[in-house]
Amino acid sequence: KGAQGNIMSFFKKK
């Protein structure tokens, strides 16, 4: 099924 991605790994902190 795959591992759940983390949203913070796609969008950088401002």
Added chain:
Amino acid sequence: MFEGRLLQGSLLKKVLEAIKDLVTDTNFDCSETGIALQAMDSSHVALVSLLLKDTGFDHFRCDRNLALGINLQNMSKMLKCAGNDDIITLKAEDEGDTITFMFESPNQDKISDFEMKLMDIDSEHLGIPDTDYQAIVTMPSAEFQRIVRDLSSIGDTAVIGVTKEGISFSTGGDIGKANIVCRQNTNVDKEEDQTTVEIHEPVSLTFALRYLNSFTKATALSPQVTLSLSKELPIVVEYKIEKMGFLRFYLAPKIEE
């Protein structure tokens, strides 16, 4: 000070119902251009982005930028006390630690003031880059809600695939498998019943149905929903809010191991 008067108060009630179970505490960032909110769910899998533009308010004033720290469950409790046809006004002082919700009945014979305590929240804002998505599908929001709900009874994750023929939703679980295809359909009478597919490249990604299900609590905000997908990027599930802006949900995909 900040003050925003919303003739269609039910919009704010619907926004809160859509996000209060996904996000606990968040800042409402008020500026002269409107109200914006960005927040992640506690497990950092999904992100919510809300924009309510000043032009969508009957009256809007914001003297200086304010970050109003709000517990969404508490705000929802307050807004539930407003009637569906009520006009809702939000008010906050620059240095205050409360926000006031004023509800006016449509014929002005009942005026209610609810004052809610604010909280200090260290917000982590993420930069969301402008992306040319490989596939953008717009479809009836009620249809999307139904599909996600139906698939949730069979599996935990859904593969969402888009080709030029349409969008497919697939899942599987202990009891069996399911696959639903919605084809592009632009010759229906009502525009809101249309399904349109804009595609640069076929794309297929896997998402947790629990989150997609949660996003569909926003269905009441808009007759249509837009799904934007690109390989190895979070899906964007967008509900446009008429004249005001949008409520967007971003969901990180499942990653191949």
